[in-house]
Amino acid sequence: MPIGTPGFEPGRLTEARAARRIPSMSALARAMSLNPSTVSRWEDGSSAPDPETLTRLAAFLGVRPEFFFRPEHVSARPTFLRSLSSTLVRDLQYQSAQMRWLQEISHAVEHYVDLPAVDIPDVMAGASYHQLRDEDLERIALDLRRHWRLGDGPCGDMVPLLERFGFIVGVIEMGTVKLDGLCSWSPIDDRPHILLASDKMSFARRQMDAAHEMAHAILHRNVTEEQLKRDLKLIETQAFRLASAFLLPSTTYPVEMRFPSLATMVTAKERWRVSIKAQIKRLADLDAIPGDFATHLYKLYSAKGWTKEEPFDRQWTPGEPRVLRDALHLIVDEGVRSKSDLLALEFTIPAGDVENLTGLPPGWFIHEAATVVRLKPNPGQASGGSETGEVISFPRKG
Template sequence: MDNYNVKINSLRLRNARLSKGYTMSELASKAGGLTRQAISNYELNKTNISIKNLKKIAEVLEFPYEYFLKNSRYELNQLNTSPIFFRSSRVDVRVESIYFQKFNQFYKIYKELEKYIDFPKLKLPRLDAKEEAVGLERGYDKGYIDKIAEETRELWGLGKKPINNLYDEMLRNGILISKIETEHKGTDGFSLISGETSMVFINTNRGNCVRDRFSLAHELGHIILHSSLEQEEKYDYKQIEEDANYFASTFLLPDEGFVKDIYSIDISALLEIKKKWKVSLAAIIMRLEYLNIIDENQKRNMFITLSRKGWRKKEPFDDELEKESSTFFEDAIELLVNNDVLEIDELISEFEIGERRVIDLLGLSDEFFQKYNKKPTTPILKLVK
């Protein structure tokens, strides 16, 4: 059986390899007994592959080998998506390819679930065409970003108050989010837009509560302001990051509600603001300057104070404020299983990419699927009749 040759889904093989960040030579070496040319032939569909070699490759790539024998469903086409927006730093092509494939797998899970579940539809404000054209070319006017942030809050029914759980609010309004571990240490979050589907990953290795919230708001800014950018389009990376940062600031700290809470610009008073609004001192100081509550010199002195106290990398309350989370995908899976739509094994089979990868991409606990796999035990004791 293992020596039997089969035709595989070459696109899935290539995408799986890219998702691990391997070159063809690296994959051949890790699988053992294969050459770069052999991997190339498999990916170009020039030759069939033995089940034995397919199993070796699948083990290295951490996919069920059957995955490569099935037709593609719900695969993202990179030509029809936005660029991946990375918060904090640029990444090389190889890293970007890894995360595109993670989005591809996340998208596939979502589309499989969407066959059975009526997920929230994407709810975002419409941009003025002229403002968008100018914004994408030269950067958005800050006043217009203020307007769009305010419209988003109104559309989502958030008012001018602090947002209790931004994670839940974004999911509730049609934006798919997951927290994943990533080895790329320079990135807090990243997002991708494909048609009406907007996806965000947050790096669990980087953030605390306030950092995660700013990253979410930053990616929301990209989704609203930069969804029309195309993969091959040249754009000013620094400018779109500045626009997304400003959107995050004005969205999390709307001037009307935020200013009412400012009774002093003393650092101790601003720490109380941080606890209430769950935004960093650094972001609060930047917002105060933009709203003309402090001037450039005051801002500089406040940042000097933060540095002197050792608060530039870690601020007070960073560890005390609880990280936000959601049971969105757990609820979706439980809805299907508890209503006898699908057995858990059937659902994992439909996902196709393996239980471990589903757990990682949806941010589930390692024990999540185990509770469905417990078989009823035969009682040892009986009542006396």
């Protein structure tokens, strides 16, 4: 039995260290004036910190001491990260830890409200990703659109669309331009989770990133860690092809681009909300333009300086996730749990991390809800005179 505090979960220390971008056990030891071998034994499970040191460790890592006693939920499925070879290990570990925290938050929220049901059709029909051809990916994109009743036109903002069909989406600053997003099926509730980057983000880029991670959830649900490492290039190519086919369906988009040029693609971007660069790739994939013309378009694209910023990028605000944010508001507003109760009973990570991952404004947990004063209606004003958006309420758990 490990020496120290009973019930200490060593994997949770590794997770917290990764979430705080502490690159190694020795770096943590130096920062806390500890012996490196001591931290190493904590993480391999051969010993555990005593209660006093555990409290100090929790304070340093910004978690509650209870964090280290919650079971670690490790998935047999990999987390899909696009740049495994070129991204710093520290960045990959940070994103993986943030993904696990997002999954724990959504699971805690689901104790109180019914989140949207996962509605993902079995478009693979038992096939392996190894068997997929380009025509299969085109068919799957159209099948998805039919199942979700999206038609063959622009699909709108991908973030609320995915949330509507049971995906949990979070947006955080990644701290690196080499990571655009990641996707993982939660081992806790078997629900797909997507974490997107806010770094240098435009609406069109977020659209493709969200569709790309959706594609991983659908095509590569049963891929193993070993397969991901071995076939990363193939898996990424498939995800991009499905994402492009979903956003720009083969039945309609090419018809609108009979005379492709950068000018027509700018117009198409305004309608389809897909980047010009992605449109060039899409037309080339569909053999709607020859390879040499695609190369010519890429050169013109670069000459215009669009590699840094495309037309409309500053005009559209990227969509933000709402499901977890609205669910937490509902829990508090309905008096099911107070903010302090949530932090004390459900979450072992600090308020700032919960706010960041759920899209709540900074300081939400420490600010009391404002008193709502309802104005009397003007007698001469017709009721319901202003147009409002659709309100989707979450049912409370029975």
